Every structure is written in structure tokens, then in C-alpha cells.
Amino acid sequence: MKIICTRENFKNAIFNSERVVSKQTTLPILNNILFETERGILKLSATNLEIGVEVKIGAKIEKEGRISIPARLLSNFVNNLPTKGAEENIFLETNEQGIKIKSGTARALIKGLPAGEFPLIPKKTSAFLIKLPGQQLKNAILQVINCAALNETRQELTGVSLLLTEKELFFAATDSFRLAEKKLEITSKNINQENYMSFIKKKSTIIIPASTLIELSRIISNNEESTVEVAIEESQIFFNINGINIISRLINGKYPEYKNIIPIEFKTRAVVEKEILQGAVKMASFFSAGKASELTLKIDPQKKESRIEARSTELGENTSELKLEATGQAQDVVFNARYLLDGINTIATSQVAILINSPFAPVALKEINEQTGEVLDSFVYIVMPIKS
Amino acid sequence: MKIICTRENFKNAIFNSERVVSKQTTLPILNNILFETERGILKLSATNLEIGVEVKIGAKIEKEGRISIPARLLSNFVNNLPTKGAEENIFLETNEQGIKIKSGTARALIKGLPAGEFPLIPKKTSAFLIKLPGQQLKNAILQVINCAALNETRQELTGVSLLLTEKELFFAATDSFRLAEKKLEITSKNINQENYMSFIKKKSTIIIPASTLIELSRIISNNEESTVEVAIEESQIFFNINGINIISRLINGKYPEYKNIIPIEFKTRAVVEKEILQGAVKMASFFSAGKASELTLKIDPQKKESRIEARSTELGENTSELKLEATGQAQDVVFNARYLLDGINTIATSQVAILINSPFAPVALKEINEQTGEVLDSFVYIVMPIKS
Numbered sequence: 001m002k003i004i005c006t007r008e009n010f011k012n013a014i015f016n017s018e019r020v021v022s023k024q025t026t027l028p029i030l031n032n033i034l035f036e037t038e039r040g041i042l043k044l045s046a047t048n049l050e051i052g053v054e055v056k057i058g059a060k061i062e063k064e065g066r067i068s069i070p071a072r073l074l075s076n077f078v079n080n081l082p083t084k085g086a087e088e089n090i091f092l093e094t095n096e097q098g099i100k101i102k103s104g105t106a107r108a109l110i111k112g113l114p115a116g117e118f119p120l121i122p123k124k125t126s127a128f129l130i131k132l133p134g135q136q137l138k139n140a141i142l143q144v145i146n147c148a149a150l151n152e153t154r155q156e157l158t159g160v161s162l163l164l165t166e167k168e169l170f171f172a173a174t175d176s177f178r179l180a181e182k183k184l185e186i187t188s189k190n191i192n193q194e195n196y197m198s199f200i201k202k203k204s205t206i207i208i209p210a211s212t213l214i215e216l217s218r219i220i221s222n223n224e225e226s227t228v229e230v231a232i233e234e235s236q237i238f239f240n241i242n243g244i245n246i247i248s249r250l251i252n253g254k255y256p257e258y259k260n261i262i263p264i265e266f267k268t269r270a271v272v273e274k275e276i277l278q279g280a281v282k283m284a285s286f287f288s289a290g291k292a293s294e295l296t297l298k299i300d301p302q303k304k305e306s307r308i309e310a311r312s313t314e315l316g317e318n319t320s321e322l323k324l325e326a327t328g329q330a331q332d333v334v335f336n337a338r339y340l341l342d343g344i345n346t347i348a349t350s351q352v353a354i355l356i357n358s359p360f361a362p363v364a365l366k367e368i369n370e371q372t373g374e375v376l377d378s379f380v381y382i383v384m385p386i387k388s
Numbered sequence: 389m390k391i392i393c394t395r396e397n398f399k400n401a402i403f404n405s406e407r408v409v410s411k412q413t414t415l416p417i418l419n420n421i422l423f424e425t426e427r428g429i430l431k432l433s434a435t436n437l438e439i440g441v442e443v444k445i446g447a448k449i450e451k452e453g454r455i456s457i458p459a460r461l462l463s464n465f466v467n468n469l470p471t472k473g474a475e476e477n478i479f480l481e482t483n484e485q486g487i488k489i490k491s492g493t494a495r496a497l498i499k500g501l502p503a504g505e506f507p508l509i510p511k512k513t514s515a516f517l518i519k520l521p522g523q524q525l526k527n528a529i530l531q532v533i534n535c536a537a538l539n540e541t542r543q544e545l546t547g548v549s550l551l552l553t554e555k556e557l558f559f560a561a562t563d564s565f566r567l568a569e570k571k572l573e574i575t576s577k578n579i580n581q582e583n584y585m586s587f588i589k590k591k592s593t594i595i596i597p598a599s600t601l602i603e604l605s606r607i608i609s610n611n612e613e614s615t616v617e618v619a620i621e622e623s624q625i626f627f628n629i630n631g632i633n634i635i636s637r638l639i640n641g642k643y644p645e646y647k648n649i650i651p652i653e654f655k656t657r658a659v660v661e662k663e664i665l666q667g668a669v670k671m672a673s674f675f676s677a678g679k680a681s682e683l684t685l686k687i688d689p690q691k692k693e694s695r696i697e698a699r700s701t702e703l704g705e706n707t708s709e710l711k712l713e714a715t716g717q718a719q720d721v722v723f724n725a726r727y728l729l730d731g732i733n734t735i736a737t738s739q740v741a742i743l744i745n746s747p748f749a750p751v752a753l754k755e756i757n758e759q760t761g762e763v764l765d766s767f768v769y770i771v772m773p774i775k776s
Contacts, residue, residue, distance in 0.1 A: 073674055073703055080671035082664050098704055105709040106671065111702070276470050283468035283494065286461055314499070315461055316486055321493040 001035065001065025001094040003042055005057055007103055010090050011078050013044050013055040014071070016219055016244055021071040022048040032068035034118040035092075035099075037061045045121055046071060051212050052121035053219075054245040066115035067094050077101065077108050121247055124238045126231050129196050130169070132184070134226035134241060138217045140171050140182040143346045143379055145217075148210040149175035156253035159207035164200045172258055173210070178339045179258055179382040180346060199232065207255050208237055212248035219244055261362055262382055266355035268328035269375070270299050270306060271368060274352045278344050280320035284310035285337035287318040293337040294386055299356070301326035310337070333359045334386040343381035359385050389423065389453025389482040391430055393445055395491055398478050399466050401443040402459070404607055404632055405434040408441050409459040420456035422506040423480075423487075425449045433509055434459060435635075439600050440509035441607075442633040454503035455482045465489060465496050509635055512619050512626045517584050518557070520572070522614035522629060526605045528559045528570040531734050531767055533605075536598040537563035544641035547595035552588045560646055561598070566727045567646055567770040568734060587620065595643055596625055600636035607632055649750055650770055654743035656716035657763070658687050658694065659756060662740045666732050668708035672698035673725035675706035681725040682774055687744070689714035698725070721747045722774045731769035747773050 014033070022030035034045040042059040045052065078090075087104030094100075098112035141160070149157035154176075163170040172181040216239055220226055223242045231238040232250075239246040284295040289312030298307040306324045311317035333356060343365045344352060351368040353375045365381040368374070402421070410418035422433040430447040433440065466478075475492030482488075486500035529548070537545035542564075551558040560569040604627055608614055611630045619626040620638075627634040672683040677700030686695040694712045699705035721744060731753045732740060739756040741763045753769040756762070 070703070076674040077671055077706070080667045080674075082667050084661070084664065105711075106668070106707070108671075108675065108704060108706040110704040273472070276472065279468045279470050280494070283465055283496075286464040286468075287496065315458070316496060316498040318465070318496040319494070323493075 001037055001067060001092065001099075002063035003037060003059045003061050003092050004089050005042060005059035005092075006088055007078070007081065007090045008088075009057040009059075012222075013042075013057045014075050014078055016222060017044045017046040017053045017055050018071045018075050019218065020048050020051050020053050020215055021046045029068060029113050029117045029119070031070050031072065032113055032118065033071045033074065034066070034068045034115055036066045036115065037064045045118070047119055047121055049119060050209060050249055051215060052245075052247040053215070054121065054247070056243050063093075065094055067099055067112045068115050068118045069099055069110050069112045073110055074101075077106070077110070081106055122236050124231050124233070124236075124245075124247070126233055127192055127195055128229040128231045128238075128240070129192050129199055130164075130186070130230040131190055131192075132186075132228050132230070134220040134223065134228050136184060137228050138220040139348070140169075140184055141213045141217045143182045143348070144171050144173040144180040145210055145213060146342055146346065147173040147175060147178055147180040147381075151175075156207050156251055156255050159209050159251040159255075160213055161205055161207055161255040161258070163205045164196075165204065166197070166200070172255075174256065174258055176256075177336070177384065178343065179261070180343075181258070181262070181380050181382075183378045185378075203232075205255055206232060206237065207251035207253065209248060209251055212237070212246070216241075216246055219246065262380060263355070263357055263362055263364065266328070266357055266364065268299060268301065268326065268331045268354075268356040270301070270324045270326035270354045270356075271351055271373075272306065272322055272324045272354065274344060274347055274350055276322055277352060278341070280308045280322060281337060281341050281344060283320060284308050284318050285341060286310075287312060287315055288337050289314065294334050295337045295340070297331070297333050297335060297340075297354075299324070299326055299331045299354070301328055301330060331356045331359070333363060335363075335383065336386060339383045343383055346379075346381055348379070349376070360387060361385075389425055389455060389480065389487075390451035391425060391447045391449050391480050392477050393430060393447035393480075394476055395466070395469065395474070395478045396476075397445040397447075400610075401430075401432050401445045402463050402466055404610060405432045405441045405443050406459045406463050407606065408436050408439050408603060409434045410436040417456060417501055417505045417507070419458050419460065420501055420506065421459045421462065422454070422456045422503055424454045424503065425452045433506070435507055435509050437507060438597060438637055439603060440633075440635040441603070442509065442635070444631050451481075453482055455487055455500045456503050456506045457487055457498050457500045461498055462489075465494070465498070469494055510624050512621070512624075512633075512635070514619050514621055515580055515583055516617040516619045516626075516628070517580050517587055518552075518574070518618040519578050519580075520574075520616050520618070522608040522611065522616050524572060525616050526608040527736070528557075528572055529601045529605045531570045531736070532559050532561040532568040533598055533601060534730055534734065535561040535563055535566055535568040535769075539563075544595050544639055544643050547597050547639040547643075548601055549593055549595055549643040549646070551593045552584075553592065554585070554588070560643075562644065562646055564644075565724070565772065566731065567649070568731075569646070569650070569768050569770075571766045573766075591620075593643055594620060594625065595639035595641065597636060597639055600625070600634070604629075604634055607634065650768060651743070651745055651750055651752065654716070654745055654752065656687060656689065656714065656719045656742075656744040658689070658712050658714035658742045658744075659739055659761075660694065660710055660712045660742065662732060662735055662738055664710055665740060666729070668696045668710060669725060669729050669732060671708060672696050672706050673729060674698075675700060675703055676725050677702065682722050683725045683728070685719070685721050685723060685728075685742075687712070687714055687719045687742070689716055689718060719744045719747070721751060723751075723771065724774060727771045731771055734767075734769055736767070737764070748775060749773075
């Protein structure tokens with residue numbers, strides 16, 4: 001292999017692929033990025049066997065070839081090239097030991113491993129089903145991802161559920177203590193009509209590993225104005241973002257029927273300034289005792305008042321009074337401070353709606369339309385009160 | 389105790405004192421800040437028994453008193469008070485359990501410990517000897533502090549040596565592998581003439597714990613336009629920065645006679661762009677083998693060229709060519725990449741002078757006057773080459 005490409009393209013390609021590279025050392029080939037020339041194009045591939053990334057960049061190819069190179073060392077080389085008055089191109093040439101790299105006044109020989117040892121990354125065999133603006137998809141991921149379980153005792157909870165319906169996509173995650181669900185509306189512009197309709201007839205829910213979506217949202221951040229195409233096959237999901245392919249396994253298993261636990265009606269509805277609620281709950285969490293770090297939220301719709309209280313025999317006690325708009329019954333509910341705070345943090349609007357039925361039933365947080373003041377239904381965070 | 393003060397003053401006082409508060413739990417009182425009223429002023433004290441901080445703020449004192457309060461909880465309370473449309477004052481009142489705090493809509497009771505249990509912080513009994521601009525002192529500290537030893541087998545090396553002479557202050561630190569020395573020139577404006585002269589006759593070098601100077605530089609950062617007054621007593625040093633007192637023990641013992649190992653003349657003098665040298669050394673460090681991470685610096689004054697090389701049988705090899713201005717003999721010196729890089733990082737000018745005698749003698753890095761191109765003598769970083 002002998003090629004020339006621009007430093008900027010090369011650097012971006014390494015940046016987009018290196019993060020899935022495994023940090024384990026039992027299989028050294030997984031620490032590598034595979035370089036392959038392919039019809040006037042240089043393709044970089046990286047995988048940790050659960051998720052794979054492929055990046056293609058334009059290059060002047062003087063001699064075709066393939067090789068796998070340690071990602072970390074290559075990235076350190078590229079990221080420390082001098083930036084002042086620098087050579088714009090990077091020259092790569094394989095020899096029997098590895099790859100020779102040259103750019104401006106810097107040269108290196110990096111030892112590699114044969115391309116043949118590199119694991120195969122599954123190829124997409126179907127057409128794309130869905131097309132979404134990158135930012136919209138990224139925001140949906142970030143709003144639900146923290147609710148996915150870290151613990152692997154229930155594999156399906158370590159993923160994000162994606163429910164596909166004719167007009168909507170529902171992203172949901174839960175660790176069984178709290179749940180977040182984000183709805184994206186789709187139109188004919190977002191889908192490959194025929195394929196999509198026949199797909200959702202056969203299968204309407206898939207479970208995507210949380211780690212895959214985290215990687216996807218990072219790559220979207222690095223490609224600001226992007227459109228993400230999604231293809232779904234039997235046990236794989238494929239994303240394409242501005243020419244970058246992400247391939248991931250899907251999680252087998254049945255996702256819990258979470259829709260049943262989201263209440264449709266509530267006895268109390270309160271609307272609070274997000275920032276003020278955030279500060280008060282955070283402050284209370286420092287005073288709350290025990291592992292569950294309990295706090296009490298009291299809402300009095302008649303007095304238009306709310307109190308957040310926490311106390312511990314050891315540390316002391318804390319009360320914050322919050323002005324709010326509320327309708328319905330008075331409430332007195334105990335929460336795990338951490339779970340409540342996580343929910344407030346995911347709210348993207350400046351006001352948050354707290355929707356309560358009783359101290360024993362799921363409580364919902366929702367967003368508020370900044371103009372009309374209406375409660376929005378596109379996102380919901382559900383948290384179970386603590387029975388005190 | 390019953391007092392009112394402004395939230396801003398109170399918050400700053402907590403910020404400046406809480407960092408020396410101990411994180412250990414064997415002596416709970418050390419996790420606390422001592423609050424004392426003193427002639428219309430509220431004084432906060434914190435100590436970890438090695439270093440103490442005292443901050444004074446104006447307050448309306450309705451009832452005098454003393455109490456000690458857990459620093460972390462207090463800081464969490466103050467830092468999470470609502471900022472929007474907030475009450476400007478904070479109300480504090482002790483009761484039998486601890487202290488009641490109120491600001492705007494937030495209230496807390498924080499349990500405390502009797503003030504009498506709080507350790508005594510030594511009182512300054514002498515006048516200030518030296519007065520320095522805060523930024524100048526902070527920069528001197530930051531340039532030498534990384535060379536102080538972390539390992540406590542030789543206690544005196546965990547400190548920074550301060551040599552006081554009639555016209556200069558020399559800050560120096562070494563872990564016996566490398567050494568940094570910064571010179572500050574002083575005039576009669578900087579010193580309490582009579583006391584200073586009699587002090588340096590008795591004692592010319594003291595050793596200040598590195599942790600004390602790190603804390604001092606942090607407090608200086610938080611008080612941008614500050615003057616720092618310094619008093620030195622038998623086994624204590626006192627700093628005053630805009631009303632904040634720092635009290636620290638000094639390290640007993642004799643600091644190594646380091647001045648002897650700083651060469652006065654050099655056979656080779658090279659001047660390089662700091663940023664380019666930094667990138668090349670950093671890049672080489674990733675290719676260098678073994679724990680010492682060796683790299684070779686070759687300087688050819690005749691060709692006006694320099695090369696930085698590193699190689700490892702496992703990873704590969706790396707070479708960077710650097711343009712430079714050099715006079716004297718050609719050199720070929722092996723360095724520990726980390727130690728060389730640390731030195732380059734502490735250089736505050738855009739160009740760096742590399743001064744070499746032989747591959748077996750101490751090498752110096754110095755700063756370059758941006759206008760005249762002269763080598764400056766106010767800072768020197770000494771690193772021993774590796775004998776290869």
C-alpha cells in the first residue's frame with residue numbers, strides 16, 4: 001500500500017474510528033485500525049466485536065494494499081504533528097514490518113499486524129429504513145441514555161428500546177427504578193416507505209446497546225450538520241453519518257412492556273422553573289440520609305407553594321420553598337434524590353412539569369412549551385416514589 | 389452567635405478556606421470550618437494541621453459566638469442557593485445543635501462541633517519581611533512546583549527551597565532527577581528593610597511544603613490583583629493575601645546544595661520554537677521503549693538542524709527534524725522523555741534555549757527574551773541526560 005491523503009481528512013478519520021478500538025490486550029488485533037484501499041478510497045475499520053466503525057476518505061492511491069495498525073500510537077503521532085507552517089499531506093507506505101508515515105518534518109515507522117487477522121465487520125445487505133437529522137437523533141439519545149442499566153444481570157435493560165410505529169419512533173430506557181421515553185415524529189421524508197412498513201409489520205421493537213448509541217452521538221457531535229441513515233437487520237443495526245458507518249449487534253430478548261406503567265392522567269400538576277428545582281433538589285441531596293438519599297416534595301396547589309425537605313440525624317436538615325403554578329390535590333411524596341435530579345437534568349425546557357397521582361404511584365416529569373405553557377408529550381421521565 | 393453577611397462574601401470565604409479542610413475522618417473536627425465573631429468581623433478558620441487558612445469578612449453581628457461546622461455540607465448549601473432574583477444576605481444563628489442558616493427561600497440546620505475542640509492555628513508574632521505582587525509569586529511557584537518530589541523518603545525534597553539574599557529570592561525544587569530554579573529580583577519596596585537584613589543574616593534558606601505553595605497559588609488566582617505579604621518565623625511561614633491568612637509549617641532539614649550542579653558555561657547553545665519542540669518530544673515519547681521512555685536529541689549547529697528520535701523494537705520508530713539556531717559543538721544526548729517535556733512545558737516564552745555540555749553533564753533549558761533574542765537567567769530547568 002502506498003498512498004497520500006490530506007492530514008485533516010486522515011486526522012478526522014482516526015478520531016472517528018479510534019474510540020471503538022478495544023482497550024483490552026488479550027486480542028491485540030482489536031487495538032488496531034484496519035487500513036484498506038478500495039477504488040481510489042482509503043477505508044479505516046475499527047471494532048470491539050460489539051460495535052464496528054468504518055470511515056472512508058479520499059486518497060491518492062499509488063499502490064493498493066491492506067494493513068492493521070495500533071490505533072493509539074497512530075493517533076498520538078497524528079495529533080502531535082506540528083501545526084505551524086505544516087505540510088498539508090500525509091504519506092503512507094507499508095513495508096514488511098508495518099507502515100511508514102511521513103508528514104512535513106516528522107517521520108515514523110509503526111509496526112502492524114497482517115490485515116487478514118482483522119475480524120470481519122458484518123456487511124449491510126438491506127436498504128436504509130429511516131433517515132433522521134443528526135442533532136435530533138443525538139438529543140433523543142442523550143435524553144434517555146442515563147436511564148439504561150449498567151448492571152448486566154438483565155441484558156435487555158443495558159440497551160435502549162426503539163419502538164417503530166407508522167408515524168413515530170419511541171426511544172426508551174429504564175433500569176427498573178426510573179424510565180425515560182422520547183418520541184420522535186416521522187413523516188414520509190424520514191422513511192423508506194415500502195421497506196419500513198413491511199419491517200414494522202414483522203418487528204416493531206429492537207434493543208440497541210447503550211454503548212452503541214453513546215458512540216453514535218459522539219460521532220454526530222463531530223459532524224454537526226449530518227443526516228443519519230438507519231438500517232435494521234435480523235441481529236444488527238447499521239448507521240451512516242456523512243460516510244461514516246457504524247455497525248452494532250442488537251440485544252436479544254424482550255424489552256419490558258413499559259408503556260403500561262406511564263400514567264395517562266394525574267391528580268396533581270405543578271410547573272416549576274427548572275433551574276430553581278435543580279438547585280433545591282441538589283442542595284437537599286447533601287442533607288439526605290442513607291443510601292437512598294431521600295427527600296420529600298410537598299406541593300400545595302392552593303397556596304401555590306412547594307417545599308423540598310431533607311433531614312438526617314447526623315448532618316442536620318434543609319428546606320427550600322419554591323413558588324409554582326399547580327392544580328389538583330395537595331401532595332407529599334418521598335423521592336430518591338439522585339433519581340429525581342437525573343430526571344430534572346434531562347428536561348430540555350426552562351420549565352418542568354411535575355405530574356403526581358399519589359405517594360405510591362409513578363410520578364412523571366415532562367417538558368413545557370416555552371411559548372404556550374402547555375405540557376409537551378414528546379418526552380417523559382418516570383420515577384417511582386419511595387414508600388415511607 | 390447571630391450574624392448577617394452578604395452571600396457573595398460568605399461564599400468567597402468558604403471557597404478560600406474549604407480546600408485545606410482535611411478529607412480524613414479520623415479527626416472529624418478537621419473536616420470543619422471554625423466560625424468566630426471578632427470585633428464586627430466574622431472569621432473563618434480551617435486547617436489540616438500542616439497548613440491553616442484564616443479568612444475575615446465583614447458582618448452585622450447581633451450576638452457574638454463561636455462554632456465549628458462541616459465544610460463540605462456548608463459549601464454544598466451555599467453553592468446551590470438559587471441565583472435568580474435571590475436574597476443578597478445570609479442569616480446565621482447558632483443553637484444547641486449547630487447553626488441555622490437562611491438565605492431567601494432556603495433554610496438549613498447544620499450540626500456542628502464545639503469551637504473549643506478546634507485545633508489552635510499558630511499566631512504570627514513577627515512583622516512581615518517581604519511583599520510581592522501575587523501574580524509574580526504565583527508564576528514563580530508554578531514554574532518550579534512540578535520538580536518537587538512526591539515521595540516522602542527525603543522530606544526536604546517534597547518542599548520548595550526559598551533562598552533569600554539581599555537583592556534576590558530564589559525558588560527551587562528538585563526530585564534529584566531534575567531541578568527548576570526561578571529568581572525574583574527584589575528592591576527596597578519589596579522588603580521590610582531592617583527586619584529582612586537581620587533575618588537573612590541568621591537564616592538564608594527555608595523549605596516550604598509544596599502543598600502549601602499550591603494552595604497559596606490557588607488563593608492568589610481567586611484574588612487577581614493581590615499583593616502577598618510574607619512573614620517567616622522559626623518553624624512557620626505566614627502569607628497574607630487581601631486579608632486571607634495562610635499559615636504553614638516549614639520543613640526541617642537541609643536542602644541540597646543545588647547551585648553547584650547548575651553549569652555556568654555550555655559547549656552548545658540551541659534556540660528552538662517552544663511549541664514545535666513540545667510536539668516533537670511528546671510524539672517521540674509515545675514511541676520510546678521502557679519505563680525511562682528514552683529519546684535522543686541530536687543537534688548539528690553547522691547544518692542548523694536538530695533531530696529527535698525514539699525507537700522501540702515492539703512499536704516502531706519516530707524521527708522529527710527541527711530547524712534551529714545553534715552555536716558550538718554538535719551534540720547527541722539521550723533524555724527521559726517525560727522529564728524533558730516537563731521542562732519544556734514550564735518555559736514561559738515562545739522560544740526555548742537548550743544548553744548542553746556533553747551527553748554526561750546536566751543540560752539546561754532557559755527562556756528567551758522575545759525582543760532581543762537573549763537567553764534569560766531568571767529561570768533555569770536542569771535535567772540529567774541518560775547515559776546510554
